[in-house]
Amino acid sequence: MKFDKILEYQKVDMEMTAIEQSFFKNDVYKTFTNNQNKLKAAAAKMEKITQEAWELSQSASKYKEKTENISKQLDELLSVVDEIEDLAEAEHYIKLINTLSDSLAALEKDAEKDKAQGAKINAEWNEILKIGQDLTKTVKQIKPEYDKIYEEVRKQREEVEARLKAIAKDVENEFIEKYIALKKDRKTRAFVKFDPEVRMCCGCNMELSGDTLAKLKKQGDWTECPNCGRILFIED
Numbered sequence: 001m002k003f004d005k006i007l008e009y010q011k012v013d014m015e016m017t018a019i020e021q022s023f024f025k026n027d028v029y030k031t032f033t034n035n036q037n038k039l040k041a042a043a044a045k046m047e048k049i050t051q052e053a054w055e056l057s058q059s060a061s062k063y064k065e066k067t068e069n070i071s072k073q074l075d076e077l078l079s080v081v082d083e084i085e086d087l088a089e090a091e092h093y094i095k096l097i098n099t100l101s102d103s104l105a106a107l108e109k110d111a112e113k114d115k116a117q118g119a120k121i122n123a124e125w126n127e128i129l130k131i132g133q134d135l136t137k138t139v140k141q142i143k144p145e146y147d148k149i150y151e152e153v154r155k156q157r158e159e160v161e162a163r164l165k166a167i168a169k170d171v172e173n174e175f176i177e178k179y180i181a182l183k184k185d186r187k188t189r190a191f192v193k194f195d196p197e198v199r200m201c202c203g204c205n206m207e208l209s210g211d212t213l214a215k216l217k218k219q220g221d222w223t224e225c226p227n228c229g230r231i232l233f234i235e236d
């Protein structure tokens with residue numbers, strides 16, 4: 001009698017596990033989750049590309065400003081060159097013009113590199129956008145079917161949950177706590193009937209020592225398996 005209720009609890013809880021497992025194995029669930037994860041990854045990539053594009057646009061406007069500035073200085077210099085009569089002065093200006101021209105060429109080269117990078121970012125963006133759009137379409141298509149099976153499972157779980165709660169009222173707290181801890185540890189079928197004939201744990205098949213066997217003598221006795229932690233008991 002002592003173990004009747006926890007065994008009933010365990011049986012109903014296994015129904016719950018079966019419901020959840022069949023949901024996770026469902027193709028609709030798998031396809032939906034798979035596409036949803038891919039969509040999340042695509043969105044993250046889009047965010048990264050946007051950041052890169054923004055950074056590039058910042059440096060592009062910086063180039064524009066610098067280039068304009070140098071061009072202006074060049075124009076000013078060229079306009080005074082015609083008025084130069086002194087050869088030394090002319091040479092000085094020519095040097096200055098050459099320096100400015102070099103800076104301008106270097107800037108244009110950098111800007112060209114950025115332009116190539118910009119084109120690369122643009123191509124990447126178009127590619128990921130297409131992927132994102134396709135995935136959104138797929139997810140949207142599957143969503144109603146997914147919602148349907150999700151709702152079915154939700155109802156089933158609710159019903160089983162109510163039964164579990166009702167049973168739990170009559171189970172010793174200690175048993176429920178041990179059951180939940182063992183389940184977390186993936187030791188389902190946490191409560192295992194002890195068979196004095198076989199002298200081993202029917203959960204993990206470990207042969208039991210004299211110490212453990214000493215705790216399992218009469219009806220209603222129970223103890224933890226030293227190997228797997230499952231509860232071994234003798235029915236009363």
Ligand SMILES: [Zn+2]
Nearest residue numbers: 201204225228
């Ligand atoms: Zn065991």
